[in-house]
Amino acid sequence: MTATSATGIPAPRRGRPGYDRAQILEVAVGLFNEQGYDATSVADLAARLGLTKSALYHHFDSKEQLLAEALDDALSALEGVLAEPEATTGSPAERLDFVLREAVAVLIDRLPSVTLLLRVRGNSVTERDALERRRAFDQRVTDLVTQAQDAGLVRADIDGAVTTRLVFGMINSVVEWYRPTGSIDRERLAHDVVTIALDGMRTR
Amino acid sequence: MTATSATGIPAPRRGRPGYDRAQILEVAVGLFNEQGYDATSVADLAARLGLTKSALYHHFDSKEQLLAEALDDALSALEGVLAEPEATTGSPAERLDFVLREAVAVLIDRLPSVTLLLRVRGNSVTERDALERRRAFDQRVTDLVTQAQDAGLVRADIDGAVTTRLVFGMINSVVEWYRPTGSIDRERLAHDVVTIALDGMRTR
Numbered sequence: 001m002t003a004t005s006a007t008g009i010p011a012p013r014r015g016r017p018g019y020d021r022a023q024i025l026e027v028a029v030g031l032f033n034e035q036g037y038d039a040t041s042v043a044d045l046a047a048r049l050g051l052t053k054s055a056l057y058h059h060f061d062s063k064e065q066l067l068a069e070a071l072d073d074a075l076s077a078l079e080g081v082l083a084e085p086e087a088t089t090g091s092p093a094e095r096l097d098f099v100l101r102e103a104v105a106v107l108i109d110r111l112p113s114v115t116l117l118l119r120v121r122g123n124s125v126t127e128r129d130a131l132e133r134r135r136a137f138d139q140r141v142t143d144l145v146t147q148a149q150d151a152g153l154v155r156a157d158i159d160g161a162v163t164t165r166l167v168f169g170m171i172n173s174v175v176e177w178y179r180p181t182g183s184i185d186r187e188r189l190a191h192d193v194v195t196i197a198l199d200g201m202r203t204r
Numbered sequence: 205m206t207a208t209s210a211t212g213i214p215a216p217r218r219g220r221p222g223y224d225r226a227q228i229l230e231v232a233v234g235l236f237n238e239q240g241y242d243a244t245s246v247a248d249l250a251a252r253l254g255l256t257k258s259a260l261y262h263h264f265d266s267k268e269q270l271l272a273e274a275l276d277d278a279l280s281a282l283e284g285v286l287a288e289p290e291a292t293t294g295s296p297a298e299r300l301d302f303v304l305r306e307a308v309a310v311l312i313d314r315l316p317s318v319t320l321l322l323r324v325r326g327n328s329v330t331e332r333d334a335l336e337r338r339r340a341f342d343q344r345v346t347d348l349v350t351q352a353q354d355a356g357l358v359r360a361d362i363d364g365a366v367t368t369r370l371v372f373g374m375i376n377s378v379v380e381w382y383r384p385t386g387s388i389d390r391e392r393l394a395h396d397v398v399t400i401a402l403d404g405m406r407t408r
Binding site for chain 2: 036038039093145152153154155157158159162163165166167168169170172173174176177184189192193195196197198199200201202203204
């Protein structure tokens with residue numbers, strides 16, 4: 001919470017508790033994940049931060065704006081994976097390997113905002129927009145799986161969309177139990193997930 | 205909703221809307237999944253059923269009793285898989301194949317109660333008991349994975365507990381999108397899930 005010029009983040013204003021937008025967003029996402037977005041009021045969030053509601057509204061227009069920024073954080077990171085050179089060049093199998101590995105990395109690095117994203121059910125325009133972006137991401141991964149099937153690199157006896165859903169189901173399930181402070185580090189987990197997704201648990 | 209003597213279920217009493225316990229439980233589980241258990245009141249459920257609260261209390265003592273019965277339905281079915289002869293005899297690989305396939309079948313056949321189970325977070329004694337039974341089930345599957353590793357049938361380069369979590373993460377993710385009325389039938393989906401879990405998406 002110490003604001004230093006080295007971070008490039010402006011120091012908090014005098015007379016206010018020392019939160020910037022990013023810190024408020026972080027606390028909000030934690031609270032949304034803890035007790036549910038719909039069940040969390042602006043008053044709950046203000047209480048958690050030790051701020052008045054009006055001090056909070058100085059930073060954010062609404063609870064929905066906090067949700068929108070958190071969901072955009074998760075979605076932009078996932079979309080960014082597909083924009084990397086390794087996702088657009090090379091064989092479909094290499095690209096798929098890269099996309100799966102980086103999707104796990106995004107999930108680990110942005111565990112709170114991805115967790116929030118995965119719980120979205122479409123109860124507002126913000127949630128429906130996020131679901132639409134998630135579907136577009138899934139569709140682009142499915143296209144990649146289909147290309148890998150056409151190239152004979154991914155099994156063609158299972159529908160590409162079903163394969164994508166199952167593999168991302170496995171990837172996303174990591175938010176239910178993974179804790180960064182635990183015994184499995186980021187690279188190890190990404191390796192484990194990609195290995196099971198590509199080659200399964202059975203020995204050859 | 206027609207009560208026949210062939211089902212062995214007593215006909216509804218005269219003068220009450222025609223629900224028996226099982227039907228009330230089904231509607232309750234649907235409502236819990238739709239709007240969240242905590243957010244659903246007994247009054248909401250009575251309204252959905254077109255019953256008075258007192259008529260509802262004739263069948264169930266509390267909202268928590270409905271939850272407990274639904275969670276027990278899902279957990280008993282999963283535990284039942286481990287009690288089958290195919291889960292206790294044969295090679296660890298055959299037993300694991302059977303357990304994964306049957307776990308998918310339980311999930312599909314009891315989609316509403318398994319969905320409810322997977323959303324439990326431990327907010328009450330009933331929820332904590334259910335989580336405890338889920339953990340015990342997971343542990344028994346992990347033991348089976350470890351035996352299969354020791355026999356050289358499952359890759360030993362990934363921790364058995366992590367493998368189990370990832371594979372069940374994939375299995376459980378099916379509740380997010382599978383609809384029995386869709387284009388993929390029960391046997392097809394069980395085949396697809398077990399194939400990806402055991403052998404992965406990549407061709408050999």
